[in-house]
Amino acid sequence: MESFGNFQVEEVTSSPQAISLRExxxxxxxxxxxSSTRDRWVTAEIMDFAVRxxxxxxxxxxxxxxxxxxxxxxxxxxxxSVYPRMSAMFCAATGQQLASGLKVMVKVTVNFHSVxxxxxxxxxxxxxxxxxxxxxxxxxxxxxLKDEGIYDMNRSLPWPDPTLRIAVVSARGAAGYGDFIHxxxxxxxxxxxTTRLFEAVMQGERxxxxxxxxxxxxxxxxxxWDAVAIIRGGGAxxxxxxxxxxxxxxxxxxxxxxxxxxxxxxRDVTILDYVAGMRVKTPTxxxxxxxxxxxxxxxGLRDIATRLLRxxxxxLSGNSRQLSFYQGQIPVLAAGxxxxxxxxxxxxxxxxxxxxxxxxxxxxxxxxxxxxxIAMAVSTRVRTHADRLDAAATLLKVLSPEATLKRxxxxxxxxxxxxxxxxxxxxxxxxxxxxxxxxxxxTVNQS
Amino acid sequence: MDTAKTPVDKLTYTQALTELxxxxxxLQSDSCDVDRLTELTRRxxxxxxxxxxxxxxxDKELREILDSLEATPQAGE
Numbered sequence: 294m295e296s297f298g299n300f301q302v303e304e305v306t307s308s309p310q311a312i313s314l315r316e317x318x319x320x321x322x323x324x325x326x327x328s329s330t331r332d333r334w335v336t337a338e339i340m341d342f343a344v345r346x347x348x349x350x351x352x353x354x355x356x357x358x359x360x361x362x363x364x365x366x367x368x369x370x371x372x373x374s375v376y377p378r379m380s381a382m383f384c385a386a387t388g389q390q391l392a393s394g395l396k397v398m399v400k401v402t403v404n405f406h407s408v409x410x411x412x413x414x415x416x417x418x419x420x421x422x423x424x425x426x427x428x429x430x431x432x433x434x435x436x437x438l439k440d441e442g443i444y445d446m447n448r449s450l451p452w453p454d455p456t457l458r459i460a461v462v463s464a465r466g467a468a469g470y471g472d473f474i475h476x477x478x479x480x481x482x483x484x485x486x487t488t489r490l491f492e493a494v495m496q497g498e499r500x501x502x503x504x505x506x507x508x509x510x511x512x513x514x515x516x517x518w519d520a521v522a523i524i525r526g527g528g529a530x531x532x533x534x535x536x537x538x539x540x541x542x543x544x545x546x547x548x549x550x551x552x553x554x555x556x557x558x559x560r561d562v563t564i565l566d567y568v569a570g571m572r573v574k575t576p577t578x579x580x581x582x583x584x585x586x587x588x589x590x591x592x593g594l595r596d597i598a599t600r601l602l603r604x605x606x607x608x609l610s611g612n613s614r615q616l617s618f619y620q621g622q623i624p625v626l627a628a629g630x631x632x633x634x635x636x637x638x639x640x641x642x643x644x645x646x647x648x649x650x651x652x653x654x655x656x657x658x659x660x661x662x663x664x665x666x667i668a669m670a671v672s673t674r675v676r677t678h679a680d681r682l683d684a685a686a687t688l689l690k691v692l693s694p695e696a697t698l699k700r701x702x703x704x705x706x707x708x709x710x711x712x713x714x715x716x717x718x719x720x721x722x723x724x725x726x727x728x729x730x731x732x733x734x735x736t737v738n739q740s
Numbered sequence: 741m742d743t744a745k746t747p748v749d750k751l752t753y754t755q756a757l758t759e760l761x762x763x764x765x766x767l768q769s770d771s772c773d774v775d776r777l778t779e780l781t782r783r784x785x786x787x788x789x790x791x792x793x794x795x796x797x798x799d800k801e802l803r804e805i806l807d808s809l810e811a812t813p814q815a816g817e
Binding site for chain 1: 798
């Protein structure tokens with residue numbers, strides 16, 4: 294009790310002049326509220342961005358460019374009265390929602406509140422600065438990917454024919470995913486697509502790692518898929534910063550299947566749009582592109598079918614034309630052949646008769662010559678024989694018994710046989726002597 | 741690779757397409773043998789039908805696919 298009493302006494306008696314904390318904070322507030330801290334443009338990076346009750350809360354930080362160490366940090370607020378207008382303007386200019394990780398140039402007024410302490414109230418923002426920073430950062434990433442030789446890898450992958458089995462990296466229940474699926478399966482061509490959702494966080498700081506993990510799950514069964522679609526609902530909720538990530542870009546660039554990116558952004562692009570095999574603006578457009586590609590395959594088949602039909606009917610009609618030509622030709626040719634044959638026969642006939650008659654004439658000439666010769670030969674022969682006969686006749690006439698008898702000779706016969714020896718004549722025989730003229734019969738007296 | 745002897749349903753889409761184009765070239769060439777016309781046309785028709793069926797789904801299949809897609813999120817949530 295006593296000490297307590299002493300303390301009280303001591304405090305009352307020896308305490309220096311003090312002011313209340315409220316007084317102190319009001320002094321600070323007064324000091325802070327200076328023209329040098331009012332409506333100043335500052336550059337900083339946004340962290341811990343959040344919207345509550347229409348007001349927008351964040352930390353503005355300044356980091357060492359080399360080490361990443363935080364050099365300065367200040368709470369900042371955008372009041373609900375200005376946030377929608379500022380956000381729309383920023384979004385329209387950058388294609389990017391205000392979000393953690395962005396570098397911004399903002400007009401702030403530093404304010405000190407007795408309870409909440411020091412903070413900056415943001416009244417304006419320069420989107421050009423953020424744009425420049427995003428582009429700068431993206432360009433650095435692109436350069437790094439190029440230096441590593443992986444920048445073009447996904448883009449140079451051929452799209453398989455057909456591209457029908459699509460592994461989808463998206464968020465479950467996301468509007469963009471629904472649009473994609475609807476567009477893919479309600480295609481009027483009834484293309485046979487197969488899809489499976491490989492879930493990933495598509496926004497915020499966790500997005501890149503989550504998407505890389507989803508890509509890893511697809512890569513583990515890459516044989517099952519033709520391509521990958523990275524899709525995310527678009528519109529005002531877009532958040533490009535989380536996709537402008539080197540790790541993610543590197544995985545997409547080196548992914549073994551072609552990747553189509555439709556992350557719902559109309560105005561600007563992310564690094565993924567540079568490295569992916571195909572970029573479109575929205576999930577719907579991604580589905581349309583895939584449908585169009587498969588549809589082109591169908592068209593190609595239809596074209597082949599048409600050309601096949603034409604080739605077959607050309608071949609058939611060509612051959613049947615050829616056949617009917619031959620058909621028409623056969624009677625003509627046959628008639629021609631028989632005419633020619635007839636003509637030939639006639640020719641042969643003519644020439645044959647000519648030849649034949651020539652020969653006959655020649656033969657006839659020969660024959661007649663021969664008959665003359667024969668006649669001549671015959672007459673010669675006849676004449677010769679006649680001459681010979683004449684000679685013989687003359688000789689005969691000379692040698693004939695009559696001629697001998699006329700020369701005085703006579704023939705003596707006994708009983709009809711001529712007598713050439715006296716010994717053949719017995720006594721008493723009757724001799725008949727023939728003279729040239731007449732006969733004498735005598736009887737032998739003595740032999 | 742010559743796939744003319746391979747059954748159609750054993751071919752990949754690309755193989756079938758390549759063979760189709762080969763047949764087409766044969767049919768369009770002057771040296772197409774009429775004796776082979778029927779055989780080639782039949783093969784081409786089978787290849788075309790194979791490729792088409794790879795590309796397109798029947799109504800029943802489409803319904804099944806859509807049903808399974810609608811069922812998945814509900815089961816997960």
